[in-house]
Amino acid sequence: MAPQPKYLSGDQSAIDEFINKFDIFLFDCDGVLWSGDHLFPGTVETLELLRSKGKKIVFVTNNSTKSRADYQKKLSSMGIPSEIDEIFASAYSSAIYISRIMKLPAPKNKVYVIGEAGIETELRSEGVEFVGGTDPAFRRDITPEDYTKMADGSMLDENVGIVLAGLDFHINYLKLSIGYQYLARGAKFLATNTDSTLPSNHTFFPGAGSISIPLINMTGQHPIALGKPSQAMMDSIEGKFQFDRKAACMIGDRLDTDIRFGLEGKLGGTLAVLTGVSKKAEWEVEGAKVVPAYYVDKLSDLKG
Amino acid sequence: MAPQPKYLSGDQSAIDEFINKFDIFLFDCDGVLWSGDHLFPGTVETLELLRSKGKKIVFVTNNSTKSRADYQKKLSSMGIPSEIDEIFASAYSSAIYISRIMKLPAPKNKVYVIGEAGIETELRSEGVEFVGGTDPAFRRDITPEDYTKMADGSMLDENVGIVLAGLDFHINYLKLSIGYQYLARGAKFLATNTDSTLPSNHTFFPGAGSISIPLINMTGQHPIALGKPSQAMMDSIEGKFQFDRKAACMIGDRLDTDIRFGLEGKLGGTLAVLTGVSKKAEWEVEGAKVVPAYYVDKLSDLKG
Numbered sequence: 001m002a003p004q005p006k007y008l009s010g011d012q013s014a015i016d017e018f019i020n021k022f023d024i025f026l027f028d029c030d031g032v033l034w035s036g037d038h039l040f041p042g043t044v045e046t047l048e049l050l051r052s053k054g055k056k057i058v059f060v061t062n063n064s065t066k067s068r069a070d071y072q073k074k075l076s077s078m079g080i081p082s083e084i085d086e087i088f089a090s091a092y093s094s095a096i097y098i099s100r101i102m103k104l105p106a107p108k109n110k111v112y113v114i115g116e117a118g119i120e121t122e123l124r125s126e127g128v129e130f131v132g133g134t135d136p137a138f139r140r141d142i143t144p145e146d147y148t149k150m151a152d153g154s155m156l157d158e159n160v161g162i163v164l165a166g167l168d169f170h171i172n173y174l175k176l177s178i179g180y181q182y183l184a185r186g187a188k189f190l191a192t193n194t195d196s197t198l199p200s201n202h203t204f205f206p207g208a209g210s211i212s213i214p215l216i217n218m219t220g221q222h223p224i225a226l227g228k229p230s231q232a233m234m235d236s237i238e239g240k241f242q243f244d245r246k247a248a249c250m251i252g253d254r255l256d257t258d259i260r261f262g263l264e265g266k267l268g269g270t271l272a273v274l275t276g277v278s279k280k281a282e283w284e285v286e287g288a289k290v291v292p293a294y295y296v297d298k299l300s301d302l303k304g
Numbered sequence: 305m306a307p308q309p310k311y312l313s314g315d316q317s318a319i320d321e322f323i324n325k326f327d328i329f330l331f332d333c334d335g336v337l338w339s340g341d342h343l344f345p346g347t348v349e350t351l352e353l354l355r356s357k358g359k360k361i362v363f364v365t366n367n368s369t370k371s372r373a374d375y376q377k378k379l380s381s382m383g384i385p386s387e388i389d390e391i392f393a394s395a396y397s398s399a400i401y402i403s404r405i406m407k408l409p410a411p412k413n414k415v416y417v418i419g420e421a422g423i424e425t426e427l428r429s430e431g432v433e434f435v436g437g438t439d440p441a442f443r444r445d446i447t448p449e450d451y452t453k454m455a456d457g458s459m460l461d462e463n464v465g466i467v468l469a470g471l472d473f474h475i476n477y478l479k480l481s482i483g484y485q486y487l488a489r490g491a492k493f494l495a496t497n498t499d500s501t502l503p504s505n506h507t508f509f510p511g512a513g514s515i516s517i518p519l520i521n522m523t524g525q526h527p528i529a530l531g532k533p534s535q536a537m538m539d540s541i542e543g544k545f546q547f548d549r550k551a552a553c554m555i556g557d558r559l560d561t562d563i564r565f566g567l568e569g570k571l572g573g574t575l576a577v578l579t580g581v582s583k584k585a586e587w588e589v590e591g592a593k594v595v596p597a598y599y600v601d602k603l604s605d606l607k608g
Contacts, residue, residue, distance in 0.1 A: 147504055147505050148505060150505075150507065150509075151504075151505035168477070169445065169446055169477045170477065171475070171476065171477055171480075172474075172475065172476055173472070173473045173474065173475055173510060176475075176510045176514070177509050177510060180501075180508065180509070180510065181507070184507070196521045196522050197484075197522050200451055200455075201451050201452060201454075202455060203454065203455045203485070204488070204522065205454075205484070206477060206480045206481060207522075209521060210480070210518035210522055211518070213517050213518055213521045214514035214515070214518065217500045217514045218501050218508065218510060218511075
């Protein structure tokens with residue numbers, strides 16, 4: 001069996017050692033801080049304790065429909081105080097990646113967006129030009145004229161060099177067709193994240209990964225994903241916060257996204273909390289590939 | 305190298321032998337009879353020749369948006385006379401499969417349709433009940449209320465036992481969400497066909513397979529496909545026409561769909577025509593897996 005994680009709940013000296021070891025904590029949110037609309041007791045106090053010890057906190061979410069400002073409102077509505085600079089969502093991650101890492105030469109650096117307003121806000125904040133997104137001109141049925149104008153390119157923007165697909169509650173045949181045309185003409189393919197489902201109301205709805213997958217199916221190309229567990233997101237976070245990875249710890253409830261994200265990013269630590277998706281049994285089996293360094297029953301166990 | 309196909313063009317005795325060997329010819333259409341809007345010269349005469357020799361002709365198409373009647377109009381508009389009973393499209397294939405092969409016990413045998421009117425027409429012709437499809441109630445944005453009503457099941461039809469996904473020019477987030485809910489509740493998963501793209505105007509648009517793939521991505525389930533090269537379609541054709549497979553020949557332009565369909569169906573023969581997608585070089589390489597039994601440069605070479 002793989003080396004097993006250290007269990008921290010109820011062990012104050014181990015908790016102190018754990019907290020002292022790191023300067024920055026990356027937090028997954030749903031399943032860690034809250035579940036659905038239910039804030040876990042002690043969440044706010046635990047975050048306060050870490051802040052009082054001078055720790056940097058970053059909320060890392062794959063949610064691609066919200067800008068950082070939107071997400072701060074969500075945290076606020078859950079009763080969690082935060083700074084906008086503590087928030088790292090996949091829409092922002094994508095904008096950062098495009099503007100600071102890809103840096104395509106103008107003018108062929110426009111982005112065709114499949115997604116909601118949060119992506120647009122973050123692209124604007126980085127000065128990235130885009131088409132598509134929430135533009136009503138793209139929220140309609142395809143017409144016979146569209147086929148001709150896509151085929152001859154006359155309805156396409158020749159400066160689009162990137163297709164960015166996120167969660168789009170207004171996905172339609174026209175948007176997918178246009179996305180395909182840009183990719184077929186050589187645009188780079190990015191996805192805010194590739195989660196196949198979106199958990200809500202104790203069931204699942206299509207996630208961002210189920211919006212981009214028709215384009216993968218049509219082109220055979222796979223997008224660079226800017227959400228957990230993709231390391232492109234870790235690179236974006238590091239680019240922004242400039243921290244020592246050895247002094248960073250990822251905290252999350254999902255082994256396949258959060259813990260994997262921290263392990264592959266070679267962070268100093270990973271902490272699993274058992275208030276979400278993954279269960280202890282998943283790392284206690286022979287051949288388990290993703291094993292956190294630490295685990296607690298619930299986040300508030302850290303405040304002792 | 306695999307045994308190579310017999311080349312018939314210009315070899316009258318080989319052509320006569322070929323035609324005499326079969327009683328029924330299954331025809332792919334686009335790339336064989338016509339390309340786009342252009343009817344190949346000699347198509348009508350070749351079909352007449354076969355009919356005059358008492359051969360049965362079946363037009364086999366993966367087009368899922370058209371009923372047989374719609375497709376007959378298309379053939380007619382291309383100048384090709386046909387009988388409705390000579391037409392086998394994937395919408396009809398799906399209806400036949402549901403009504404004559406699956407035969408789910410009532411009342412849990414309703415179909416949730418993602419697709420266009422052709423599917424509805426064919427389901428009605430087989431007396432199969434359905435919801436979804438072109439119903440305007442499903443052609444709208446998702447609302448906050450929908451999430452609740454999907455989660456508690458109150459907006460779902462409890463008698464839906466099958467999800468059938470075909471090409472849908474009105475695909476949206478609501479339809480995909482509902483499709484997921486039915487599958488998660490145990491409905492059987494069918495697809496009219498799984499072509500990733502739809503060729504049109506010398507480029508590509510999303511095909512039926514790019515409509516069903518978000519559901520595959522969300523559920524991990526793969527649908528039974530009712531179009532070429534799926535043998536479920538061959539079973540449907542055989543169920544309807546009752547022929548000896550050894551006396552049947554599949555004629556098509558695509559190795560990966562048409563010729564494979566005939567080979568896996570163990571038909572007596574397969575004929576590739578070089579007026580469409582696949583080229584001779586594809587079966588002339590070492591390790592070629594799909595090799596037709598015969599080929600011609602163009603269909604009309606059969607009329608000598």
